[in-house]
Amino acid sequence: MFYREAGQFKSSYKEDQAIFPILQDRVGIAAILLFAYIAIPFVMSDYLIGAIMTPFLILALAAIGLNILTGYAGQISLGTGAFMAVGAFSAYKFATFSIMLGGAEATLPLVVTILLAGVVTAIVGIMFGIPSLRIKGFYLAVATLAAQFFIEWLLVKVGWFTNYSPSGVITAPPLVILGFEFNTPAEKYLFTLTFVAAMALLAKNLVRSHIGRGWMAIRDMDIAAEIIGFRPLQTKLSAFAVSSFFCGVAGALWAFVHLGTVEPEAFGINRSFAILFMVIIGGMGSILGSFIGAAFITLLPIFLNNVPPLIGWNIGVDMIAHLEFMIFGVLIIFFLIVEPHGLARLWTIGKEKLRSWPFPY
Amino acid sequence: MEDMMYELLFFLEVLFSGLLTGTLYSLVALGFVLIFKASGVFNFAQGAMMLFAALSLVGFQEMLGVHWTIAFVLTVALMVVVAWCIEKFVLGKLVNQEGIILFMATIGITFFLDGFGQTIWGSDIKTLDIGLPTGSIDLGGIFVDRLELVAGLTAAALVVSLAIFFNKTKIGRALRAVADDHQAAMSVGISLRTIWIIVWSVAGVVGLVAGIMWGSKLGVQFSLTLLALKALPVLMLGGFTSIPGAIIGGLIIGAGEKLAEIYIGPFVGGAIENWFAYMLAMAFLLVRPQGLFGEKIIERV
Structure with a gap:
């Protein structure tokens, strides 16, 4: 009843191929964007925006990146954290290179800096994607671990990446676009939101294009895909490139917008795992799922940290940490058993229900 | 001449220590291989199971004040209970799911076991002392850590007994049958549940x-x-399905990373032990994608 496409006629191919062909979807997306742009900055406190919303959006962007690689192209990667690190540190190098040359301050526009960082990450991603042409499945997962540890080591050991900062920590330049400085958490949030919304739209369009169909064909069976004419080399490497681009931009945002100062350890193996969880819990092969997964993984620890004291259950901090581990593990298993295809799948089922409700026959 | 002799001895010492550390990696890899062989599950929880078992052993020793052999028996019983629970509550519910889903489930198990073990046994660093020898002995000019030697011998004994178990006993044959084909094994009357436990x-x-x-x-x-x-790199090198592969992979990784740390490390800033094993395994896989002893990957359309 609420989600019925009956009566929505399409009279041209253009309409038929629109990204959101159904009116309800268009209204829904518009409502969500309106809410995110207007309601959240006004309603939520600065603390909540800075500590929850901004990291959630950035991690969702990284999850979209990994989802393109793992969910759409079927290549498991445990190196997401490292790719984010590449993005963060190359953004830093781009932002400071004019200072190195003797200039007064960062002259490269901020948006260009972040996008260039994404491009550098894409190149690194392609380099580490080359083994995927020979290695498959779990073997590849371990090969991406090589990227994770190698890049982390490189960033710690080679001083050039941090401009020889003795502590190995980089400090992001102020966020200025056309003379406007993004200072408050709400402004930074809006900056992130714009980036993430634009890139999510890009991802959504990519995966339903020729390129995206190639990725899915490779995922479902690479030999068959090769036989029907998708070139494994281009298809796999383009998946690595696009995925790394997203992760790199996410890393740059993480360093510049969210944290401000970053060390390579912020992008360790645990970050990679967390993002993999987001993808799998949210739903592999779903852009929406990346957001749901990111929300779940970001909010759950906060929830678990705050509930025991709220209900008057006073336990030690390390006890909470252990319980958090246990509950986290149980929830992962629970969701896998209930819905192996992720939370996004629940929404698909929900849509079916809404379509026929209240007369499901 | 004197110098070269010394260099050679030093090289051998590094090599030997690397090989023995490698057997320790092999011990962990062995657990992975067993489960991968019999159920096709990529068991990420092996490390967590190791920690949980070691914590329990120390916990039983401290709590009950018993000899370590009794604690050992108790821990083995506990691990059987854990295996039963995993089969009952996790794997049994996920039969016929894709590999990646099962892999994720084992990550869930990892989190749970890490949290559970530390909840009941505490999270302080504990010393485990069951009277294993310490210090090093002199083998013709090469100093060898005694503990590592014991570990190497234990690994060897474990592999031999596992090989006998797999090849000579009825259960072992059933395990191999399940590893080859779940459905065929079930159709000749092998209980998948029992085998998994x-x-x-x-x-x-x-x-x-x-x-x-x-x-x-x-x-x-x-x-x-x-x-x-x-x-993980040990497994990649040796192949996911091969017990000898786990051992030899461990030896290569252990020796390789020690030698690289000593002989290449100083030129590039050190601490390359962290990633060398992965790079070595990756380079190796480019030549042989199924690992050293892995079954040849046959692709059908």
């Missing part, structure tokens, strides 16, 4: 042995689970 129990015991060795070396602490990650 047995395999996870055996992997738990292997984890316990690995935990004892690592625990004696480094103390029982959370960072042991990170060591389990090092078992």
Whole structure:
């Protein structure tokens, strides 16, 4: 009843191929964007925006990146954290290179800096994607671990990446676009939101294009895909490139917008795992799922940290940490058993229900 | 001449120490292989099982004040219970799911076991002392760590007994049947559930042995689970389905990373042990994608 496409006629191919062909979807997306742009900055406190919303959006962007690689192209990667690190540190190098040359301050526009960082990450991603042409499945997962540890080591050991900062920590330049400085958490949030919304739209369009169909064909069976004419080399490497681009931009945002100062350890193996969880819990092969997964993984620890004291259950901090581990593990298993295809799948089922409700026959 | 002799001895010492550390990696990798062979599950929880087993062993020793052999028996019983629970509550519900889903489930198990073990046994670094020898002995000019030697011998004994178990006993044959084909095994009357419980129990015991060795070396602490990650390149090198592969892979990785740290490390800033194993395994896979002893990957359309 609420989600019925009956009566929505399409009279041209253009309409038929629109990204959101159904009116309800268009209204829904518009409502969500309106809410995110207007309601959240006004309603939520600065603390909540800075500590929850901004990291959630950035991690969702990284999850979209990994989802393109793992969910759409079927290549498991445990190196997401490292790719984010590449993005963060190359953004830093781009932002400071004019200072190195003797200039007064960062002259490269901020948006260009972040996008260039994404491009550098894409190149690194392609380099580490080359083994995927020979290695498959779990073997590849371990090969991406090589990227994770190698890049982390490189960033710690080679001083050039941090401009020889003795502590190995980089400090992001102020966020200025056309003379406007993004200072408050709400402004930074809006900056992130714009980036993430634009890139999510890009991802959504990519995966339903020729390129995206190639990725899915490779995922479902690479030999068959090769036989029907998708070139494994281009298809796999383009998946690595696009995925790394997203992760790199996410890393740059993480360093510049969210944290401000970053060390390579912020992008360790645990970050990679967390993002993999987001993808799998949210739903592999779903852009929406990346957001749901990111929300779940970001909010759950906060929830678990705050509930025991709220209900008057006073336990030690390390006890909470252990319980958090246990509950986290149980929830992962629970969701896998209930819905192996992720939370996004629940929404698909929900849509079916809404379509026929209240007369499901 | 004197110098060269010294250099050679030093090289041998490094090599030997690397090989023995490698057997410790092999012990962890062995648990992975057992489960992968029998159920096709890529068991990420092996490291967590190792930590949990070692924590329990120390816990039983401290709590009950018993001799370590009794604690050992108790821990083995506990690991069987854990295996039963995993089969009952996790794997049994996920039959016929894709590999990646099962892999994720084992990550869930990892989190749970890490949290559970530390909840009941505490999270302090514990010393594990079951009377394993310490210090080093002099083997013709080469100094060898005694504990590592014991670990190497234990690994060898474990592999031999597992080989006998797999090849000579009825259960072992059933395990291999399940590994080849789940459905065919079930159709000749092998219970998949029982086999899975047995395999996870055996992997738990292997984890316990690995935990004892690592625990004696480094103390029982959370960072042991990170060591389990090092078992992954070992597996890649040896092949996911081969027990000898796990051992030989471990030896190559152990020796390779020690030699690289000593002879290449100083030129590039050191600490290359962290990633060398992965790079070595990756380079190797480019030549042989199924690993050293893995079954040849046959692709059908």
